[in-house]
Amino acid sequence: MALILDVLGIAQRSGVVSEVHDRMLTEMAAKSQERRDNGQSLMLFGLGADRRLAVPLSQVARLEEIPVSSLEKADGQEVVQYRGQIMPLIRLCELLGMGASAPQDPMQVVVHTEGGRSVGLVVDRIIDVVDAACDVQRAGRRPGVRGSAVIGERVTDLLDVQAIIRAADLDSARAKVAV
Numbered sequence: 480m481a482l483i484l485d486v487l488g489i490a491q492r493s494g495v496v497s498e499v500h501d502r503m504l505t506e507m508a509a510k511s512q513e514r515r516d517n518g519q520s521l522m523l524f525g526l527g528a529d530r531r532l533a534v535p536l537s538q539v540a541r542l543e544e545i546p547v548s549s550l551e552k553a554d555g556q557e558v559v560q561y562r563g564q565i566m567p568l569i570r571l572c573e574l575l576g577m578g579a580s581a582p583q584d585p586m587q588v589v590v591h592t593e594g595g596r597s598v599g600l601v602v603d604r605i606i607d608v609v610d611a612a613c614d615v616q617r618a619g620r621r622p623g624v625r626g627s628a629v630i631g632e633r634v635t636d637l638l639d640v641q642a643i644i645r646a647a648d649l650d651s652a653r654a655k656v657a658v
Contacts, residue, residue: 540592
């Protein structure tokens with residue numbers, strides 16, 4: 480004869496298992512809340528040989544590859560026909576003072592949509608989507624750059640999309656159309 484103990488049953492009756500389970504759930508919830516408080520989802524992309532930039536994923540409507548042959552001009556601005564609209568393109572290399580980027584076909588475009596209007600940010604390459612804290616360690620000096628942070632062990636500039644649009648003078652163009 481041998482006595483067989485149901486250790487799990489004894490632990491459950493004494494409340495030991497439920498205490499451990501509750502503590503584990505509380506710790507997991509705290510870690511999840513900490514991640515939400517300290518970080519956000521970011522779209523990482525590159526300009527030039529080594530410059531990394533990021534925008535909050537919440538400001539990215541779509542990622543598109545647009546053939547160079549579909550580029551057109553409207554009032555001196557590069558545009559493409561996009562989903563029944565005329566979408567202006569902003570070449571971030573030029574706007575951020577890096578000069579013209581190497582021509583790519585197709586172009587990598589980060590589409591930002593607000594108020595039913597879309598704007599395409601032309602970048603050299605899409606890198607990744609990451610969840611990271613946006614602890615700005617260095618304030619931005621140029622219009623359109625909120626600052627710089629270390630994301631994925633690399634210094635990354637954080638873009639201010641609204642300031643980019645203002646710097647490209649698209650807001651005034653939109654206001655003229657609305658009048």
